[in-house]
Every structure is written in structure tokens, then in C-alpha cells.
Amino acid sequence: MNTDLLVTTTEHIPGKEYEVIGEVFGLTTQSKNVLRNMGAALKNVVGGEIKDYTKMLDEARNISVDRLRKNARDMGADAVVMMRFDSGSIGTDMQSVAAYGTAVKYV
Structure with a gap:
């Protein structure tokens, strides 16, 4: 994970003045594979966390934040404020994370 550009969920960065450059996004879509689907089906019977899906979503979040950072750097930004996640299913076997x-640019 590339962390050279500050990404925060807060609106303000203490001690920093900045101007808004614009909105920035990072997106990824991950597909579930056959082995993950079989493991999930078994967990549906016995209950519990589906660790392969959790791992897939964690990886998807990391990828989307890395892409957000790249897009912000490409815009000339010094940081990203008010970062949020959104996710959803596409069909029955894909998960999208934004x-x-x-x-923002420091002044």
C-alpha cells in the first residue's frame, strides 16, 4: 500500500491550510472464484465469518485507496480529506469498492 499522500476521513487537517482541487475516486471490482463460493456455501450451513470474502474485500479497499491516492497525485494534490468508502454487488459474483x-493542495 502506497502511503506517501495523506488520506483522512476528517474535514480538517490540524495545522494545515489548503484549497480544494476537486473530487477524487479510486475504484476496483473483484470477482469471487469457485473455491471461495464453495467455502461460502459451507459457512452458510455452519455459520461464521467467510474469511476468503473478508480478505477479498480488505484487498479491494486497499486497492481502491491506492488508486484514490494515485488520482489525487495526478491532480497535484497534497492530501485527500473526507474520504469515504462505498461498495456494492454486481450480479451474484462480483463486488465493487469505491x-x-x-x-486538496496546501497553501
Whole structure:
């Protein structure tokens, strides 16, 4: 994970003045594979966390934040404020994760 550009869920960065550059996004869509689906089916019977899906979603969140950082750097930003996640299913076997926020430049 690339962390050279600050990404925060807060609106303000203590001690920093900045101007808004614009909205910025990072997106990824991950597909579930056959082995994950079989494991999930078994967990539906016995209950408990589906660790392969949790791992897939964690990876998807990391990828989306990395892409958000890249897009912000490409815009000339120094940081991203008000970062949020959104996710959803596409069909029955794909999961999409979006990281979005506001790119800012220090003044």
C-alpha cells in the first residue's frame, strides 16, 4: 500500500491550510472464484465469518485507496480529506469498492 499522500476521513487537517482541487475516486471490482463460493456455501450451513470474502474485500479497499491516492497525485494534490468508502454487488459474483474524497493542495 502506497502511503506517501495523506488520506483522512476528517474535514480538517490540524495545522494545515489548503484549497480544494476537486473530487477524487479510486475504484476496483473483484470477482469471487469457485473455491471461495464453495467455502461460502459451507459457512452458510455452519455459520461464521467467510474469511476468503473478508480478505477479498480488505484487498479491494486497499486497492481502491491506492488508486484514490494515485488520482489525487495526478491532480497535484497534497492530501485527500473526507474520504469515504462505498461498495456494492454486481450480479451474484462480483463486488465493487469505491474510495472517494476531496483532493486538496496546501497553501
